[in-house]
Amino acid sequence: MHTIPAFLLSMPGPSQGDLPVSVTLLLVFGTAKLLSEAFEWLGQPGIVGEILAGILLGPSLLNAIHPDATLHTLAELGAMFLLFRVGMEMKPTELLRLGGRASLIATAGVVLPFIVGWAAASAGGSPSVEAIFIGASLVATSVGITAQVLAARGVLDRRASQLILAAAVVDDILGLLVLAVVGSGARGAIDWERLAITGGLSVSFVLAALFLGAPAMKRLAPRLTRTLRAGESELAVAMVVLFALGVLAEYTGVAAIVGAFLAGSMFAESASRRIRDICHGTTELLVPFFLVSIGLKVNLHVFADSRLLLATLGLIVIAAASKVVACGLAALPLGRQEAFQIGVGMVPRGEVGMIVAQMGLALGALSNAAYSAVVLMAAATTLLAPPLISYAFRDEVPAAEGEEVLRLG
């Protein structure tokens, strides 16, 4: 009742050239779940299998799926729901309480990787703009992957987990500023006024959400839910807040998923079990699209060039080690084990590193070779992180009951 067969309909549609929506859905979700299952049987985190599903379906191997608008939408929605769901486990007061330590961790995790990456690229013969961009690509953490692994292990309630999430919010703002500096620098002069506006807006947004939005929502949401007559009003209210914070985030320059995380934390105290279940289920449905779309960006053909391969491996080692060392040192007062947990939690670069790479390529600051190296670094740190995080949290007993519902992938 919704589509008619292609041979009957010879006119341009919204998805012309792309696969039918249902085919994309089946291929992406089915392959992700199949490889996830295979990895679980091997005792590995299923999430690694889901990212590898993207590499398998992508240009390197089967070339079956291209990142089209359907996938883009579902991936973005998946990341938003994931962070919203995770945010629901973080009370705003808790986030603010951890703010100082988290800022320290985030700052260390931005400065050291940037310097080391820059220095290494310069030493390797990159032109100075390229070296700066490679440094910048090592800065930002992709919190989605870590959040998924922590949720799957049922350890979101640990202090280390909460510090990782709080630090990721700060990290996102710092990463935004680094990108702004580097990007405008590559174009010519750095626009300090714009930079100040960007910084001010993003910091105000986060603080306003936590200080004003959260207490307001805590009182308003239950009242709204009672007053509204349409069915499922609690869900409707939560979704409107989620989408609204996504929009605000985007316009203040912060990532939409940071907005989603803050929206989630606004409901940390008021959300019913039912809403948590529903958001969990929706996340479970959509996250494979997010993970596969990360894998799809990888092109393994780069590995044919052995010099580039070596340089890429070096970049991967630098990327992982610099984050673990910097964030771990900043968290050392909490004890060695927690410092290590926090360090590895900040390792994955995921789609953030890839965005920096695309920007560098578009500006002419990165060569094709450097672009490929950065994309592979982003994918590799993302694939490395889940086993590392599982290892770092191996002694933690998963929270029972209350968090059971959070065991994802």
Add this chain to the structure above:
Amino acid sequence: MHTIPAFLLSMPGPSQGDLPVSVTLLLVFGTAKLLSEAFEWLGQPGIVGEILAGILLGPSLLNAIHPDATLHTLAELGAMFLLFRVGMEMKPTELLRLGGRASLIATAGVVLPFIVGWAAASAGGSPSVEAIFIGASLVATSVGITAQVLAARGVLDRRASQLILAAAVVDDILGLLVLAVVGSGARGAIDWERLAITGGLSVSFVLAALFLGAPAMKRLAPRLTRTLRAGESELAVAMVVLFALGVLAEYTGVAAIVGAFLAGSMFAESASRRIRDICHGTTELLVPFFLVSIGLKVNLHVFADSRLLLATLGLIVIAAASKVVACGLAALPLGRQEAFQIGVGMVPRGEVGMIVAQMGLALGALSNAAYSAVVLMAAATTLLAPPLISYAFRDEVPAAEGEEVLRLG
């Protein structure tokens, strides 16, 4: 961590020209829920408000949203989940038991509207190909709207509701055949061989899903769920079956949402409460995109021409009356009340009528005026149906507990 501000990134992205995903999400979902709430306060079905939200945001009034790939994906997914969720309330054995009566209802509801529409258009001066297309546009029922209203009232378990849904499956196949005849007729000669293949494939698909797929899944799904190691395996299995039947449906020519409905009925006996809740929540999230995208296709500027307006009003009356009379007569042996319930349940044409109109326009069979009239007819029957259905079912007490979770929008 996921996006960077537009001023930093000056390169073509997947959503260039379109609104950012988060803005589309907020505008569509927020407006739909706002108008839904307003309609509930007025004692009207919220679903009407959600379709009107599409008209409000569309080209007639605000012109704020264009039907882009994001919306298309979410709308299609929303319709699939809606029908999957509804299918879960229909046991395959029940569907087959009702098959005879449902086929009679569907056939009557195809033949009479086609003949009346054709005759009226011819009498009104349409060329013969155009008259045939207008008749064809009156054929197919859009079951999504009816399903949503029945679910919202908690009366999916009534015989009349189940007959409507079963008849809609048969109606979809008949509509497909009518379209194939009309479409190839408009192109030149009718390709009878292809037509036989289309008919054979679609009928075999439905029968195979009900006779083979359903019993197999009933035994296989719980076993698979126990065997798989990854988290939420029951959900993953259900989703893979849903997407797979969507693909099979598309390739056999049946609509993806008919596949979704059949997939749902495969889980009617085995699905856990948790899966039902999750699918319900996901549906609740996605259905507004489906409803708004129907509204978006309407352009009220057509009403400026009073002759066209009159013709359109005539078409709307014919469309509604012919379905009620034809399906009602075929269901009369069940008693007057059920016959009326079934008749009004088959009234909405929704996106199906719009697809026929687009095809007619693309083939040059429909003039621009006739195209607009058909699109408005499809929207109007869709807006008329919810109050009519609510009225027809006014004496039915909603099912308690078990179906409570189904009270949508």
